[in-house]
Amino acid sequence: MKNYFVLFACCIPVKGHSRSTICDLQRNTFELIPNILYEILTEHAHQSMQEIFAVYDNQYNEEIQEYMEFLVSKEYGFYSNSPLHFPKISLDWQTPFSITNALIDFDEQSTHQLSTIVPQLSALYCPTIELRFFYTPTLTALTENLELFEDTAFRCIQLIIGYHHDFSAERLVKLLQKYPRLQNITVHSTPVSSINLKIRSKGIVFTNQKITSEACCGNISPYYFTANISTFTEAQHFNSCLNRKIGIDKRGYIKNCPSMNKNFGHIDDIPLKQVVENVHFQKLWKVNKDQVLDCQDCEFRYICYDCRAYVANPNNELSKPAKCQYNPYEARWEDQVTT
Amino acid sequence: MILILSMHGDLSTDLVIDWLRRYNHSFLRLDLTTFLDKSATFSLFPPALSIDEQAIDIHEIQAVWYRRTGAFSESQYFKKHQESLLPQTVRQLYLEYETLTEGFATLFHDRYWLNHPQKASVNKLEVLNIAQQCDLPVPKTYVVNTQSQLATLSKNHPLICKSIYEPDFLDVADKSYMMYTAELTPEVIQSFPQRFYPSLVQQKIDKAYELRIFYLEGQFYPMAIFSQQTTQTQLDFRQYNRNNPNRNVPYHLPQKLTAKLQLLMQRLDLNCGSIDIIKGMDDQYYFLEVNPVGQFGMTSKPCNYDLYQLIAQHLITKDSLYEKAPY
Ligand code: SF4
Numbered sequence: 001m002k003n004y005f006v007l008f009a010c011c012i013p014v015k016g017h018s019r020s021t022i023c024d025l026q027r028n029t030f031e032l033i034p035n036i037l038y039e040i041l042t043e044h045a046h047q048s049m050q051e052i053f054a055v056y057d058n059q060y061n062e063e064i065q066e067y068m069e070f071l072v073s074k075e076y077g078f079y080s081n082s083p084l085h086f087p088k089i090s091l092d093w094q095t096p097f098s099i100t101n102a103l104i105d106f107d108e109q110s111t112h113q114l115s116t117i118v119p120q121l122s123a124l125y126c127p128t129i130e131l132r133f134f135y136t137p138t139l140t141a142l143t144e145n146l147e148l149f150e151d152t153a154f155r156c157i158q159l160i161i162g163y164h165h166d167f168s169a170e171r172l173v174k175l176l177q178k179y180p181r182l183q184n185i186t187v188h189s190t191p192v193s194s195i196n197l198k199i200r201s202k203g204i205v206f207t208n209q210k211i212t213s214e215a216c217c218g219n220i221s222p223y224y225f226t227a228n229i230s231t232f233t234e235a236q237h238f239n240s241c242l243n244r245k246i247g248i249d250k251r252g253y254i255k256n257c258p259s260m261n262k263n264f265g266h267i268d269d270i271p272l273k274q275v276v277e278n279v280h281f282q283k284l285w286k287v288n289k290d291q292v293l294d295c296q297d298c299e300f301r302y303i304c305y306d307c308r309a310y311v312a313n314p315n316n317e318l319s320k321p322a323k324c325q326y327n328p329y330e331a332r333w334e335d336q337v338t339t
Numbered sequence: 340m341i342l343i344l345s346m347h348g349d350l351s352t353d354l355v356i357d358w359l360r361r362y363n364h365s366f367l368r369l370d371l372t373t374f375l376d377k378s379a380t381f382s383l384f385p386p387a388l389s390i391d392e393q394a395i396d397i398h399e400i401q402a403v404w405y406r407r408t409g410a411f412s413e414s415q416y417f418k419k420h421q422e423s424l425l426p427q428t429v430r431q432l433y434l435e436y437e438t439l440t441e442g443f444a445t446l447f448h449d450r451y452w453l454n455h456p457q458k459a460s461v462n463k464l465e466v467l468n469i470a471q472q473c474d475l476p477v478p479k480t481y482v483v484n485t486q487s488q489l490a491t492l493s494k495n496h497p498l499i500c501k502s503i504y505e506p507d508f509l510d511v512a513d514k515s516y517m518m519y520t521a522e523l524t525p526e527v528i529q530s531f532p533q534r535f536y537p538s539l540v541q542q543k544i545d546k547a548y549e550l551r552i553f554y555l556e557g558q559f560y561p562m563a564i565f566s567q568q569t570t571q572t573q574l575d576f577r578q579y580n581r582n583n584p585n586r587n588v589p590y591h592l593p594q595k596l597t598a599k600l601q602l603l604m605q606r607l608d609l610n611c612g613s614i615d616i617i618k619g620m621d622d623q624y625y626f627l628e629v630n631p632v633g634q635f636g637m638t639s640k641p642c643n644y645d646l647y648q649l650i651a652q653h654l655i656t657k658d659s660l661y662e663k664a665p666y
Contacts, residue, residue: 008565009588010641026584026641075586078565085591086563090643096361125360229643 002079003048005068009089010229011076013041016299018331022076023303025089025229030303031076037067046083093233098276100244101128105214105258108135112252112267114145120272121246122152129157132258134212134250136162139171146179156183160211163190169197169204176202186211214249214258218307220324225303235289235302242308243285246276256284259309284308287318294320298328340399341366341658342447344440344456345406346413351636351647352406358651364658367395371440375416386446402658403447404650405454407632411436451657453556453650454611459632461607463503463539466629473603475626478617479542486531489523489540497543498523505630544625550590550616553638553646554604555653559597560646561590562638563618587641596624603629613638 007013010026013033020038022031033041044052049068053061071077080086102121104114114131121129131145142161149157159182161167172185176199184203188211197204209216234243247255253263254275264275275281287308289301293316298304306321313319325334341359345352347370359366373379373390381388388395411417411433421429444456464480471477479496482503483489492498499522506518521527522543553560565586592600600614603626613635615627639646 008586010586026586085593087589087591089589092643092645094645094648096357096648125357229640233643 002081003050004046004080004083005049005071005077006080006083006086007041007045007071007077008075009086012089012232013038014299014302015042016301016331017297017328019299021299021303022071023227023232024076025227025232028227030225030227030300031074032299033067040064040067089229091233091236093230093237095244097125097127097244099124099126099246101130101246102126103130103132103245103247103258105132105134105248105250106137107133107213107250110250110252112248114148117248117267117272118148118152118154122154124273124276125153126246127153127155129154130160131157132160132211132214133162136164139166142175146175146182149179149181154181157181158184158186160186160188162212163187163206169195172204173197173199176204188212215310217257217259218310218321218323220304220307220321220326222300224305225300226305227303232302237288238285239287239306239308240289240302240304241306242287246272256281257309259307261309292318292320294324294328298326300326300328340396340401341654342400342403343368343406344371344403344444346370346410347372349406351634354636354647355404355651355654358648359655362651362655364651364655365399367400372411372414372416374439374443375411375414375436381443381446383446388446397446400447400450400658401660402451402453402654403444404654405444405452405456405459405632407459451660452610453654453657454609454631458607458609460505461609461629461631463628466607467626469606470603470626473599473606475599475603476623477626478544481540482537483540484535484537486528486533486535489528489531490525492540493523493525493528495542498540499543500538500540503537503539544617545620546617547620547622548618550592550614550618550624551638552592552600552614552616553635553644554600554609554612554614555646555649556610557601558649559592559600560638560642560644561592562642563588563590587637589642589644 007022008026010024012023012025014021014023015035015038018035020033020035022033022041024030040052044055047055049065052064056064068077068079072079099121102117104112104117106112118129137145142159146157157179167187172187175185176182182202184205186205186207188207188209190206190208192206193208195206231240234240238244242256245257247257247260248267249255249258249263252267254265254267254270254272255263264270264278264281287306289295289298289304289306292301292306294312295301295304295306307323308317310322311317311319312322312324326332327334341364343352343356343366345368352368356366356368369390377391379388379390386397388397417429424432441456464482467477467480481488481492483492489498499520501520502518509516509518523540549564549566551562551564553562563586565588604610604612607629609629609631612629612631613633614629617625617627619625635646638644
């Protein structure tokens with residue numbers, strides 16, 4: 001009989017006010033567990049089963065055993081005689097980039113040009129960009145925009161566009177094939193219900209959701225929870241939405257995200273690099289969930305995205321996301337808001 | 340300046356370069372198909388290099404990272420001419436190309452090298468021999484070409500079979516087949532002809548888990564792979580199970596083992612590489628093989644080791660430390 005229970009290092013317990021989770025960073029899932037099990041798995045991690053039984057006065061041997069069997073059956077952990085061979089995973093998070101993602105909005109009245117934005121971001125080696133069209137651009141305009149990315153440092157482009165009957169799946173697949181950086185296309189405001197297509201590692205989504213303004217963003221729901229090593233470790237130290245993000249709103253103003261009120265100047269007036277280096281611009285990057293009210297007591301805090309644009313109490317910038325319906329103190333979801 | 344010899348599209352190279360940029364350290368990336376697909380000249384006496392008509396001051400280069408060779412078959416040149424050339428000509432051109440790239444490396448013979456083209460491919464059998472000499476337990480290993488021999492061996496212990504050279508993908512009619520480690524059950528052995536192509540056969544070790552260890556100049560970055568939960572990957576973790584991926588977690592190596600592995604890497608004259616080990620049900624560590632220029636992303640990510648950053652830092656240190664080469 002092996003004496004120690006060991007969690008796989010990629011399965012990390014996170015304690016909330018009334019219950020805890022095990023976040024599985026390799027399988028992108030989580031498991032809800034009672035806080036007492038959290039205690040066993042963390043405070044008594046290096047004790048043998050016998051020792052753990054004794055901690056609880058041998059009153060709950062069966063229950064504890066059952067918990068462990070459950071965790072083994074779900075492959076969250078295993079029994080071993082040499083637990084010291086299995087160190088914890090480092091929770092450091094590092095990036096070589098000053099900006100890791102950009103979000104650029106356009107509506108029909110927009111006057112800012114992608115041709116002035118793309119070279120500036122490429123010079124900063126920004127790897128990911130999301131182009132969000134609240135309307136339906138023409139195919140020609142789209143192609144012209146995508147051409148701008150040839151020979152740039154970008155690795156991934158995400159496209160959000162309004163529906164047009166011209167945007168057939170075949171047409172869009174052709175776009176994905178022609179532009180290797182283009183990773184996925186979301187077509188919003190479709191007349192039909194939603195369709196998800198996977199083309200190798202790329203994707204096309206047709207959704208009847210109307211993404212016609214930046215206010216569509218900031219939703220909090222288990223649907224958006226992400227449990228992987230890079231987002232989980234980033235969230236330990238930084239804001240899970242805004243860290244190293246740059247946004248340009250539909251009027252061309254540079255912001256932490258297009259939904260924020262505060263802007264750092266207009267794209268026609270100030271170089272992006274100057275904004276990125278501004279310490280005031282970087283301030284929100286460091287607001288992790290441990291600083292946000294309510295979230296700091298929530299068992300989902302490292303797998304949940306944050307939102308600093310729409311907050312529950314506009315007078316307190318550290319209040320929790322306005323669109324969150326979860327109450328960590330009662331472990332209860334209120335009715336979901338629909339946007 | 341750091342010289343990086345790689346191939347086009349190699350992601351690991353891109354990710355190390357991200358860090359070199361971040362640290363503001365100069366580098367030159369040379370995808371070795373450059374000599375086939377761009378205008379490129381080098382001179383032996385005095386040493387000089389120019390690419391796309393641009394002279395490169397090679398005295399600036401103090402550290403070289405040999406990531407991998409651009410495959411001849413992936414060059415534009417080969418793709419363009421493959422139809423019109425005789426197989427024999429292709430072979431000759433390939434060897435010309437290989438010799439050229441090896442010769443190019445000698446321009447930098449007195450610089451620091453992280454991995455070296457001459458050490459890029461190791462002989463599996465030789466490595467097992469040396470490992471044995473370093474006091475590392477190694478599964479019993481045979482090269483066999485008759486069914487009767489195989490049948491006799493299988494009476495002593497269960498057997499597995501793997502390639503003697505590096506395993507490769509076989510592309511047949513739009514499908515890609517990977518060579519992998521397979522178990523030789525009595526039924527499988529029964530089905531073989533009396534004589535077959537000489538094959539590497541090893542004693543099958545009942546494993547608790549596998550270790551994949553990235554080694555970088557004296558430092559070990561070990562990862563344990565739990566593949567036993569699903570039978571699909573019991574023998575070879577490369578047979579990946581997408582629905583229920585292996586558990587890959589950081590590992591702590593016992594000091595005795597690292598000392599032996601360190602000795603092995605010294606004997607093999609390798610300063611970087613990936614080592615495969617099986618932890619047996621009998622609690623022994625069995626050495627399997629070492630791969631000098633393998634992908635290390637599969638170790639870096641799950642264990643959060645950030646090996647790209649470490650490699651970049653290592654190269655920068657070496658590039659800054661090395662004495663300027665005499666002119
Ligand atoms: S309380 Fe905070 S961390 Fe928890 S679900 Fe809501 S927004 Fe996410």
